[in-house]
Amino acid sequence: MILRCRLCHAAIAAFDPADLTPPLTGAVFGPLEPGFPPPFDPEASFDDARCPFCRHHPQGYAPDSRDSLESDRGPLPVGQPAIRREAGKRTRKGGK
Ligand SMILES: [Zn+2]
Incomplete structure:
Protein backbone atom coordinates (compact mmCIF):
# COMPACT_ATOMS: atom_id res chain seq x y z
CA MET A 1 0.00 0.00 0.00
CA ILE A 2 1.00 3.62 -0.39
CA LEU A 3 1.52 5.98 2.52
CA ARG A 4 0.12 9.43 1.89
CA CYS A 5 0.89 12.58 3.80
CA ARG A 6 -2.12 13.67 5.81
CA LEU A 7 -1.16 17.31 5.42
CA CYS A 8 -0.13 17.68 1.78
CA HIS A 9 -1.59 14.40 0.47
CA ALA A 10 1.54 13.48 -1.45
CA ALA A 11 2.34 9.81 -1.95
CA ILE A 12 5.42 9.22 0.18
CA ALA A 13 6.21 5.56 0.68
CA ALA A 14 5.23 1.98 0.06
CA PHE A 15 4.51 -0.35 2.98
CA ASP A 16 2.98 -3.65 3.95
CA PRO A 17 0.03 -3.30 6.37
CA ALA A 18 1.23 -6.45 8.13
CA ASP A 19 4.28 -4.50 9.30
CA LEU A 20 2.28 -1.87 11.14
CA PRO A 38 13.82 4.78 1.46
CA PRO A 39 11.89 7.93 2.34
CA PHE A 40 12.66 7.79 6.06
CA ASP A 41 15.67 6.83 8.15
CA PRO A 42 15.08 3.10 8.68
CA GLU A 43 16.58 3.21 12.17
CA ARG A 50 9.00 13.89 7.98
CA CYS A 51 7.16 14.18 4.73
CA PRO A 52 9.77 14.82 2.02
CA PHE A 53 7.41 17.31 0.41
CA CYS A 54 5.98 19.48 3.17
CA ARG A 55 8.44 18.57 5.97
CA HIS A 56 5.69 17.83 8.44
CA HIS A 57 4.92 14.54 10.10
CA PRO A 58 3.01 12.34 7.66
CA GLN A 59 0.30 11.70 10.22
CA GLY A 60 -0.24 15.33 11.10
CA TYR A 61 -0.36 16.62 14.65
CA PRO A 81 0.65 -0.06 21.95
CA ALA A 82 -0.30 -1.80 25.18
CA ILE A 83 -0.56 1.46 27.05
CA ARG A 84 -3.37 2.66 24.83
CA ARG A 85 -5.50 -0.41 25.42
CA GLU A 86 -6.08 0.79 28.94
CA ALA A 87 -8.05 3.75 27.67
CA GLY A 88 -10.61 1.64 25.88
CA LYS A 89 -11.54 -0.73 28.67
CA ARG A 90 -13.90 -3.40 27.58
CA THR A 91 -16.78 -3.62 29.95
CA ARG A 92 -19.19 -5.54 27.80
CA LYS A 93 -19.12 -9.26 28.23
CA GLY A 94 -18.58 -11.25 25.11
CA GLY A 95 -17.82 -8.14 23.11
CA LYS A 96 -15.33 -8.47 20.35
ZN1 LIG B 1 3.40 16.36 3.29
Whole structure:
Protein backbone atom coordinates (compact mmCIF):
# COMPACT_ATOMS: atom_id res chain seq x y z
CA MET A 1 0.00 0.00 0.00
CA ILE A 2 1.00 3.62 -0.39
CA LEU A 3 1.52 5.98 2.52
CA ARG A 4 0.12 9.43 1.89
CA CYS A 5 0.89 12.58 3.80
CA ARG A 6 -2.12 13.67 5.81
CA LEU A 7 -1.16 17.31 5.42
CA CYS A 8 -0.13 17.68 1.78
CA HIS A 9 -1.59 14.40 0.47
CA ALA A 10 1.54 13.48 -1.45
CA ALA A 11 2.34 9.81 -1.95
CA ILE A 12 5.42 9.22 0.18
CA ALA A 13 6.21 5.56 0.68
CA ALA A 14 5.23 1.98 0.06
CA PHE A 15 4.51 -0.35 2.98
CA ASP A 16 2.98 -3.65 3.95
CA PRO A 17 0.03 -3.30 6.37
CA ALA A 18 1.23 -6.45 8.13
CA ASP A 19 4.28 -4.50 9.30
CA LEU A 20 2.28 -1.87 11.14
CA THR A 21 3.09 -3.02 14.63
CA PRO A 22 4.13 -0.38 17.16
CA PRO A 23 6.56 1.05 17.73
CA LEU A 24 6.80 2.01 14.09
CA THR A 25 10.18 2.82 12.63
CA GLY A 26 11.24 4.19 9.29
CA ALA A 27 12.13 0.64 8.25
CA VAL A 28 8.44 -0.18 7.81
CA PHE A 29 8.31 2.15 4.84
CA GLY A 30 10.09 1.61 1.55
CA PRO A 31 10.48 3.70 -1.56
CA LEU A 32 7.57 4.05 -3.95
CA GLU A 33 9.68 2.52 -6.70
CA PRO A 34 12.36 -0.14 -6.29
CA GLY A 35 15.85 1.24 -6.59
CA PHE A 36 15.12 4.53 -4.89
CA PRO A 37 16.30 5.32 -1.36
CA PRO A 38 13.82 4.78 1.46
CA PRO A 39 11.89 7.93 2.34
CA PHE A 40 12.66 7.79 6.06
CA ASP A 41 15.67 6.83 8.15
CA PRO A 42 15.08 3.10 8.68
CA GLU A 43 16.58 3.21 12.17
CA ALA A 44 14.69 6.24 13.37
CA SER A 45 11.34 6.19 15.09
CA PHE A 46 8.42 6.95 12.85
CA ASP A 47 7.78 9.85 15.21
CA ASP A 48 10.82 11.47 13.65
CA ALA A 49 9.70 10.83 10.08
CA ARG A 50 9.00 13.89 7.98
CA CYS A 51 7.16 14.18 4.73
CA PRO A 52 9.77 14.82 2.02
CA PHE A 53 7.41 17.31 0.41
CA CYS A 54 5.98 19.48 3.17
CA ARG A 55 8.44 18.57 5.97
CA HIS A 56 5.69 17.83 8.44
CA HIS A 57 4.92 14.54 10.10
CA PRO A 58 3.01 12.34 7.66
CA GLN A 59 0.30 11.70 10.22
CA GLY A 60 -0.24 15.33 11.10
CA TYR A 61 -0.36 16.62 14.65
CA ALA A 62 -3.89 16.04 15.90
CA PRO A 63 -3.94 14.21 19.27
CA ASP A 64 -5.58 11.14 17.77
CA SER A 65 -3.73 11.25 14.47
CA ARG A 66 -1.26 8.58 15.54
CA ASP A 67 -4.01 6.00 15.57
CA SER A 68 -4.06 5.75 11.81
CA LEU A 69 -2.09 6.28 8.65
CA GLU A 70 -3.35 7.80 5.46
CA SER A 71 -3.02 5.33 2.64
CA ASP A 72 -4.03 5.10 -0.97
CA ARG A 73 -7.03 3.11 0.26
CA GLY A 74 -8.06 5.54 2.95
CA PRO A 75 -7.24 5.73 6.66
CA LEU A 76 -5.57 2.62 8.01
CA PRO A 77 -5.62 1.87 11.74
CA VAL A 78 -2.25 1.32 13.37
CA GLY A 79 -1.95 -1.37 16.00
CA GLN A 80 -2.19 0.13 19.43
CA PRO A 81 0.65 -0.06 21.95
CA ALA A 82 -0.30 -1.80 25.18
CA ILE A 83 -0.56 1.46 27.05
CA ARG A 84 -3.37 2.66 24.83
CA ARG A 85 -5.50 -0.41 25.42
CA GLU A 86 -6.08 0.79 28.94
CA ALA A 87 -8.05 3.75 27.67
CA GLY A 88 -10.61 1.64 25.88
CA LYS A 89 -11.54 -0.73 28.67
CA ARG A 90 -13.90 -3.40 27.58
CA THR A 91 -16.78 -3.62 29.95
CA ARG A 92 -19.19 -5.54 27.80
CA LYS A 93 -19.12 -9.26 28.23
CA GLY A 94 -18.58 -11.25 25.11
CA GLY A 95 -17.82 -8.14 23.11
CA LYS A 96 -15.33 -8.47 20.35
ZN1 LIG B 1 3.40 16.36 3.29
